[in-house]
Amino acid sequence: MDTLRVDPANQKCGRKKTVSFSSMPSEKKISSASDCISFMQAGCELKKVRPSSRIYNRFFTLDPDLQALRWEPSKKDIDKAKLDISAVKEIRLGKNTETFRNNGLADQISEDCAFSIIHGENYDSLDLVANSADVANIWVSGLRYLVSRSKQALDLIEGSQNTPRFAWLGSVFEEADVDGNGIMLEETAVELIKRLNPALKEAKIQLKFKEIQRSKEKLTTRVTKEEFCEAYTELCTRPEVYFLLVQISKNKEYLDANDLMLFLEGEQGVMHTTEEMCLDIIHRYEFSEEGQLKGFLAIDGFTQYLLSPECDIFDPEHQKVVQDMTQPLSHYYINASHNTYLVEDQVRGPADINGYVRALKMSCRSIELDVCDGPDNEPIICNRNSMTSPLAFCYVIEVINKLAFVSSEYPLILCLGNHCSIQQQKVMVQQMKKVFGNKLYTDIPLSSEAYLPSPEKLKMKIIIKGKKLPYGQDLLEGEVTDEDEEAEISRRMSEESMGEPKMTWLCKGLSDMVSICKSVKFADFESSMKSQNYWEICSFSESEASKISNEYPEDFVNYNKKFLSRIYPSAMRIDSSNLNPQDFWNCGCQIVAMNYQTPGPMMDLYTGWFLQNGGCGYVLRPSVMREEVSYFSANTKGIVPGAFPQVLHIKIISGQNFPKPKGACAKGDVIDPYVCIEVHGIPADCAEQRTKTVQQNSDNPIFDESFEFQINLPELAMIRFVVLDDDYIGDEFIGQYTIPLECLQPGYRHVPLRSFVGDIMEHVTLFVHIAITNRSGGGKAQKRSLGVRIGKKTRDYSMLRNTGFKVIDDIFKLAVQPLGEATDMRDNMQPFLCPGGFPGSAPLAAPELGLTSSGEPPGAFPALTAARPPASSARLPGLLEPAEGP
DSSP states (O other), rough: OEEEEOOOGGOOTOOOOOOOSSSSTTSEEEOOOHHHHHHHOOOOOEEEOOOOOOEEEEEEETTTSSEEEEESOOOOOOOTEEEGGEEEEEEEEOOSSSSHHHHHTTGGGGGEEEEEEETTTTTTTEEEEEESOOOHHHHHHHHHHHTTTTTTGGGGTTTSSSSSSHHHHHHHHHHOOOOSSSSSHHHHHHHHHHHHTTSOOOHHHEEEEEEEHHHTTTTOOOOHHHHHHHHHHHHOOHHHHHHHHHHTSHHHHHEHHHHHHHHHHHTSSSOOOHHHHHHHHHHHHOOOHHHHTTTEHHHHHHHHHEEEEEEEEGGGGGSOOOOOHHHHHHEEEEEEEHHHHHHHHBTTOOOOHHHHHHHHTOOOEEEEEEEEEEEGOEEEETTEEEEEEEEHHHHHHHHHEEEEEEEOOSSEEEEEEEEEEEHHHHHHHHHHHHHHHHGGGGOOOOTTTOOOOOTTTTOOOOEEEOOOOOOOOOOEEEEOOSSHHHHHHHTSSSGGGOOOOOOEEEEHHHHHHEEEEEEEEEHHHHHHHHOOTTTTEEEHHHHHHHHHHHHOHHHHHHHHHHHHHEEEOTTOOOOOOOHHHHHHOOOOOEEEEETOOOOOOHHHHHHHTTTGGGGOSSEEOOGTTSSOOOOOTTTSSSSSSTTOOOEEEEEEEEOOOOOOOTTTTSSSOOOEEEEEEEEEETTTEEEEEEEEOOTTOSSEEEEEEEEEEESSOOGGGGEEEEEEEOOSSOEEEEEEEEGGGGBBOOEEEEEEHHHHHHHHEEEEEEEEEEEEEETSSBBBBBGGTTTTTTTOOOOOOOOOOOOOOHHHHHHHHHHHHHHHHHHHHHHHHHHHTTSSSSSOOOOOOOOTTOTTTTTTOOOOOGGGEEEOOOTTTTTOTTSOOOOOOO
């Protein structure tokens, strides 16, 4: 919803005036203090609140001389139904007076719509409620401006065009006015504004010029400098950003270096800010020459800064590898592709080299090659369901070799589906040795070791996953079980499922290429824990893994501490749809293979998850899934032993330049957007909430709604923002963005939205406020860096030694889990016993954290933060209203 003002000239005398908040082009946006005051002079209806649980509707106006507020109707004389601006002591936003607290109907009043005017020697309060947060912002901003500048108020309207902003716009106009006539063609003016703000649509700029010319009853389409400036300020001023700037600048219309420093430290979570740093930001983003010389950031520069990569929601620290990469391979989630050679469905789809190109460029670290006998003794890669368009094996591995380590230097696993004769297997071996050379990892695993090598140790190495001949038998070839996906599918669909496993022949050369990823068949956890070697890997079908994760979640987690698990999609997904990777990540499964060719919510989660840790394709699993003696079940309700629970506060403020849904049909360009916030993680953390719908506004819809989510296992949580059209025909999807909780930046951030296929959409964003607090209600949540980037210290657990008597050992074995839980509980309680919250962290409610003692994110601009804390709460000086007066 655009914030608009009504032209006083259009109001008829003696009649109650109302404010329209439609997005009709004839209305005018608030873009300056002058606009706020003009709006107040035109007047609007506000609700007047009394302590006696009564609320009155009154029409409020500001006198033309800017000296007093008046309201009607009133039982008082017309000269007494007023409040002198000179008597105003303070303007408070929100329900922060005794009147609001004592009114029985206060619970039904929105915090963002309420404000109070404290006045007189006795600090009386005039308590008011607007019909929207935007109207409240206008009155609060305008009144604060008048109170802080009472001596200059009379000159405000006349001097509104003598600002650095208008001086800059004037210089831009004059530079483009090559003839020096003070006018230019409308097309030239449109191009000029489009150049200054590429996000604007030409049709919208043209319409604005036509409105201005029509309002002045002009017959010509030539544009003057004043008309150019007016059009630009109305089109390019976002009201929510303007109100934010006014608030954090203490009612100025610009930020100086000190204002910016307080904003960066208090709201944006930027540590160690300096005046030089702030002046550098001003110099890079301020448009006007005067602003750069004097060191202040006006509305256009501030908007540009908030839209810059510096204010992106994704923490730039996670754009590089920040996690400990020296742990065993089994301790990481690994980016994996299923049927990598396909770009269509898995029934009819032809093999395509672009499947490998796409996967490797997206830092995929596990890819699949199904190899069959080809003509002329040349192995081929093809879809065995559709033998059309095969790819030469030698050509595919050349492309893989070229792109293997372009996006990530960490190991690449080749899942080899071998369906070749012995003769062509030997050709495969020759070709791989020739192309990959010393990149191939063929070291014989040591029986003295207990865990796989680390990604750090395996840098720039290619690992072959496949079948292997038995150790200790010097055979040139031999039979091994055929346990690839297709064999599993065919067995399930035939009587073979009840018979002996199918066997296939394997040559020694290909067997020797398999080192630490030997494929074996899973039987059960007891057998695996007794006899499976750490270098052996089991593949699970989606249905099999789902059954295990539901029935034995704790055993699955413990199994995955040592061994690699690979999950592949169900055979029933003939359309190449995707499983939910979160279901298997919750059980610690490392390699969840996805159909990269199929976009949608599941692929959004997958690509969003692997954005972290520099997008290297490896993400360290939570410590509770790595420590030898620890207990974790994805089905745990509430607090997870060994984890630090957090509370996520999200305010959806506004959207920018939403496109019409791609698949929508028989519908105009106008949309009715709303935003869904999804939390994905362990079942206890999964949640979804949505904003209200904003009618017929795609350019700058204002949502202004706050949400709160309890996160029990932050290391496994992801946030997905989805924008949808509420009045859709055919398709409702507008855009989405998925991000791990660990990568969120606090403060006021823009969220870049992605299309259905995952591409970033230019100029399409959400404007949000983010804060994360710990579950105890105060302070900033502990950063994962303590446990992930440096390597978390292993906890000291009580251990039980086997006696050798099975009956006794089995009884005492039951005590291991309670002892582990007791140790976790002790360690989890330790941080809360420290005076400052988490050991080594700042004290709770520290100003630099931008949080109140209640743990709520205050927000630099109160109207943009719901659920305001009481006036007695600790507040951030200069950014929040002062405590209630006497």
